[in-house]
Amino acid sequence: MRLLTLLMGIILASVAYSQHSQEQAPNQATTPADSIATDTLPLDSVLTDSLAVDSIAVDSIATVSPAETPRPTRKLTPVDVDDNKPFRPSLHYYDSKGELLDEPVLFLSQLDTIRKKKRKHIYPDLNAVSIGLNLWDPIMAVTGQRYGGIDIWADLSIQNRFFPIIEAGVGYAHYTPKDGNFTYHGRPSFYAKVGLNYNFFFDDTDAYQLYAGIRGGFSSFTYDITDITINSPYWEETHLTEIRDQHTLALYGEALLGIKVRIYKAFSMGWSIRYHHLFKCDNPANSVPHYIPGFGNRNGVLGASFSVIYTIPLNKTGERNDKKSLGKK
Amino acid sequence: MSRRLRALPFLICSTIAMLWMATACISGECLDNKNSLPLAAFYSSQSSPQKISLDNIEVYGLDTPSGQLLMDSTTNASSVYLPFRIDEPQSTFIFHYKQQGLNDEAFNDTITFRYDIVPYFVSAACGAIYKYKVREIASTHHLIDSVKCTVPDSLIDNVAVENIAIYFRVQLQEAARR
Numbered sequence: 001m002r003l004l005t006l007l008m009g010i011i012l013a014s015v016a017y018s019q020h021s022q023e024q025a026p027n028q029a030t031t032p033a034d035s036i037a038t039d040t041l042p043l044d045s046v047l048t049d050s051l052a053v054d055s056i057a058v059d060s061i062a063t064v065s066p067a068e069t070p071r072p073t074r075k076l077t078p079v080d081v082d083d084n085k086p087f088r089p090s091l092h093y094y095d096s097k098g099e100l101l102d103e104p105v106l107f108l109s110q111l112d113t114i115r116k117k118k119r120k121h122i123y124p125d126l127n128a129v130s131i132g133l134n135l136w137d138p139i140m141a142v143t144g145q146r147y148g149g150i151d152i153w154a155d156l157s158i159q160n161r162f163f164p165i166i167e168a169g170v171g172y173a174h175y176t177p178k179d180g181n182f183t184y185h186g187r188p189s190f191y192a193k194v195g196l197n198y199n200f201f202f203d204d205t206d207a208y209q210l211y212a213g214i215r216g217g218f219s220s221f222t223y224d225i226t227d228i229t230i231n232s233p234y235w236e237e238t239h240l241t242e243i244r245d246q247h248t249l250a251l252y253g254e255a256l257l258g259i260k261v262r263i264y265k266a267f268s269m270g271w272s273i274r275y276h277h278l279f280k281c282d283n284p285a286n287s288v289p290h291y292i293p294g295f296g297n298r299n300g301v302l303g304a305s306f307s308v309i310y311t312i313p314l315n316k317t318g319e320r321n322d323k324k325s326l327g328k329k
Numbered sequence: 330m331s332r333r334l335r336a337l338p339f340l341i342c343s344t345i346a347m348l349w350m351a352t353a354c355i356s357g358e359c360l361d362n363k364n365s366l367p368l369a370a371f372y373s374s375q376s377s378p379q380k381i382s383l384d385n386i387e388v389y390g391l392d393t394p395s396g397q398l399l400m401d402s403t404t405n406a407s408s409v410y411l412p413f414r415i416d417e418p419q420s421t422f423i424f425h426y427k428q429q430g431l432n433d434e435a436f437n438d439t440i441t442f443r444y445d446i447v448p449y450f451v452s453a454a455c456g457a458i459y460k461y462k463v464r465e466i467a468s469t470h471h472l473i474d475s476v477k478c479t480v481p482d483s484l485i486d487n488v489a490v491e492n493i494a495i496y497f498r499v500q501l502q503e504a505a506r507r
Binding site: 225228232233234236237239241243246286287290297299 | 394
């Protein structure tokens with residue numbers, strides 16, 4: 001069965017090939033030379049060329065009256081496109097540099113030579129210096145918070161994108177709880193933090209910032225617990241005592257998110273919310289510190305800051321960019 | 330206004346909400362006692378001490394102004410609070426047995442604790458307390474076999490755990506087998 005099928009296929013292929021061969025050579029003389037006129041001019045008309053019709057045959061076609069034989073349809077054979085020509089994909093034998101390939105290929109691929117355009121920073125490397133005053137704790141003191149501090153900070157604007165920052169301040173506490181038996185007195189103590197902010201609006205106007213940052217801070221502080229009243233109801237005894245000169249050192253870190261908005265000329269305001277974590281704080285012999293300067297309530301997790309800021313541009317280029325950006329708005 | 334700046338109102342509202350939740354989450358309660366209160370538990374004095382409950386026993390402090398009982402004979406208890414004195418570095422407690430044949434002051438047991446009083450600030454919620462570092466325990470031995478301080482370093486604070494173990498010479502009644 002397979003052999004029969006193969007045989008039939010061969011026969012059909014040979015027939016098709018023979019027909020194709022005949023069609024491929026239209027210029028060959030397959031018809032009698034004396035039966036077809038190849039152009040539309042009547043044979044008995046005056047020709048524009050120099051050849052006389054009755055004397056010289058310019059081609060192999062005989063001078064036969066057009067009335068006698070039907071005029072065939074003019075067939076045009078384009079040079080570039082031949083519908084009967086079988087498709088043969090063109091192969092590349094040499095690479096783009098003219099080197100002979102090991103084997104011919106259909107496609108020659110080339111690396112994309114177009115390079116990514118290097119982003120140009122809108123702001124210079126040293127763009128501005130900002131100085132801020134954190135007023136969060138003084139504001140919260142109005143609401144009843146009995147501890148806090150005040151700090152001043154400064155940052156450097158690098159391409160309006162990175163802001164290394166340093167903060168320094170003083171913290172204190174004076175806290176007598178309503179139903180407590182003590183007064184916690186944290187002496188004014190120094191604290192400092194260093195960190196980095198990242199501005200998400202770095203390629204926008206420098207009038208606004210939305211930033212995230214980290215801080216590392218430490219504080220060495222001293223506190224007293226006074227007016228301590230301890231009762232022993234069973235024995236009907238009452239003692240007044242105090243715990244003084246408790247000193248320790250704390251190390252902590254913060255992660256924060258904040259905004260800064262220009263209010264007027266070089267003055268801005270900004271706030272941030274901070275998550276802080278206490279890394280180390282050794283307890284003195286007779287107490288556990290309640291308030292840590294720069295950190296806040298020892299058991300607290302979140303803090304905040306609210307600052308008034310003055311910005312000093314470091315070069316004229318930065319200033320012009322600022323004006324341009326404001327002009328666009 | 331750029332698209333990013335339109336997110337600012339959302340940022341502000343979410344931040345305020347976070348602050349509010351954070352302040353609400355800060356615990357302001359004292360989870361322990363607001364004073365140091367030694368807790369003495371009762372054990373049998375056998376080789377494998379077992380916790381026991383005693384009845385018909387009265388416990389009170391020596392020379393208390395009010396004479397108030399710390400434990401009366403109507404209760405069946407396995408432990409008792411023994412508040413220490415703060416004016417003096419020692420406290421004495423009397424164990425009076427009301428069982429038939431023992432209901433006599435001659436059979437009373439006394440336990441005397443001698444300790445150092447150490448002021449300590451626990452937290453803003455719990456306040457300041459006295460810690461007691463027990464130096465010596467002395468007792469009579471009519472029914473009491475021994476007394477021990479069971480906390481590390483014999484330092485009693487405001488944490489509500491057993492601090493003292495009192496071992497009694499008792500005969501345990503085995504539970505009826507079913």
